[in-house]
Amino acid sequence: MFRTHSQPLVSAPAETAVLALLLAEGPLSRVELARRTGLSSTAVTKAARPLIDDGYLYELPPERTAPGAGRPVNPLAVAPDREFFIGLKISSDQLFGAVCDLRAGIRTTAARPLERCTPDAVAPLAAELVGELLDAEPVFRDRTRHLGVAVNGDVDRAAGLLRHSGLLGWRDVPLAAQLATATGLAVTVENDVRALTVAEHWFGEGIGTDYFALVTIGAGIGSALVVGGQLLTGAHGVSGEVGHLCVDPAGPPCRCGARGCVEAIASTDAILTALREASGKPRLTFDAAVALARGGDPVARAAFARAGQAIGVGIANLVNLVGPERVVVSGEGADAYDLFSRHIQTAYAAHAFGAAARCTLSLRPLPWEEWARGGAAVAIQALFPRYAASSTVATGR
Ligand SMILES: [Zn+2]
Structure with missing residues (x-):
């Protein structure tokens, strides 16, 4: 159902612009999308077509923009349940997780106490927590391929590397690769405050x-x-x-x-x-x-x-x-x-x-759920080429 396990959903600039705008601010008419993206209406229609065919976008029933105004328009909207994303927050004594939909709406949450705060202890526990989250609804397991991890410290997102976390006492941990292997998902790791900012910028007050x-x-x-x-x-x-x-x-x-x-x-x-x-x-x-x-x-x-x-x-x-x-x-x-x-x-x-x-x-x-949601927002960004997940497993799920 997905193009491939780790490939971004969109690649062409027009598709990228249309999807990004609809994720944050949809539903929007094609005319409005054209105005906001600077694309022609034809380009918007062409960009939206594959996303509609894949079930990521759908057309709302026609509505007239004003009484007596020309022909009615069908606004485009994101289908939030088309894909799900797991967000994980690693703290020094707990792992928090959430399943979010395409618009970062929290669908379910779970947590696990972390007995030992070491990368070796986190990976299997993360796998367990992810398993529990995916089992919460049958559709989650079928439609989830990305995991976003929010963690304290200095994170090299592109490399999937936690360089240093004073709070956790970790240094140079290839966290994305470790968690991709443990969970089978494509993984993006980001500093927790930055992940929260992404969630707020794309899906909140920002x-x-x-x-x-x-x-x-x-x-x-x-x-x-x-x-x-x-x-x-x-x-x-x-x-x-x-x-x-x-x-x-x-x-x-x-x-x-x-x-x-x-x-x-x-x-x-x-x-x-x-x-x-x-x-x-x-x-x-x-x-x-x-x-x-x-x-x-x-x-x-x-x-x-x-x-x-x-x-x-x-x-x-x-x-x-x-x-x-x-x-x-x-x-x-x-x-x-x-x-x-x-x-x-x-x-x-x-x-x-x-x-x-x-x-x-x-x-x-x-509340802690928001931190996990920040992780999920970072995972949603992996649908776009410039934010592609930093670590994936070769076999895919
Ligand atoms: Zn200071």
Whole structure:
């Protein structure tokens, strides 16, 4: 049913443009597709034909664009159930998985505790989890060929290589090849925050934006940037690191070796460290810190306020440099949003420059399913030639 196991779905530029636009913003009429892609209507019709024949696209019933307006048009839409994608998030103590449809809609999820956080332990467990996900509905096994993996650290997506992850303690792991062998699927590996940004840019709040940023808050402060419609990689693999923008040169030391980075002030550990020192309670937990702040404790409230301020200033710096249309702020630390959201917004508004301040901030929590969905979004990208999966098994499924 698939052209081949690992081949991208589209190859010609016209097909690529039509499919990409319909995935994110469909249904759209052929006229609208032509206008948006710059193709002729004939070229759009020709590009859509094989995708309709393959069941990826279908025509909606005819609709008139306006009363009395010419002949009715049949908008084109993506058939979300035509193919499914598995997304996997590897954390230090859990594997999270999700099956998503063509438009990154989550269809089912599953998780497994990770007893030992080593690549050797992850591969068989990933195979088990993928098996469980594929067994959830008969149609999943027939129509799934791509796995996208979201993982903390420095990832070379094209090579399928995890270069280094401080959180997992891994270095130079050929993760895509290992997981392709273990699962039989075509595998793409991406940094977790970048994967989340892909999901948000293609299928979430970033749809249709050329300049977009996502910031995650929690144990670390992660971020990724979309510039000119593309995820920014940077010449050396580092770009848009909000977490390591300096907001106070005399501030606390950061794990990166510098001082006063946003992360050194606003990560959950940083908040806790500051509060333990200020309150003289060395065994205070983060949950207790949140409870204290919510109860009105001025020292605890000040620690969260400082964190929110650092995040807001960091985001303003990023916005002043790049000028995104929208920034999404999300993360595990989001449970405590009520404690710093106001400070993030206030500091952002105070430091955003001129028209750049028109960029809106959306703050919201980040359940683990979203990380797995990020993996699936990266897998969906493998349908396009420029994002072809980095590792496949020779035999195919
Ligand atoms: Zn730092």
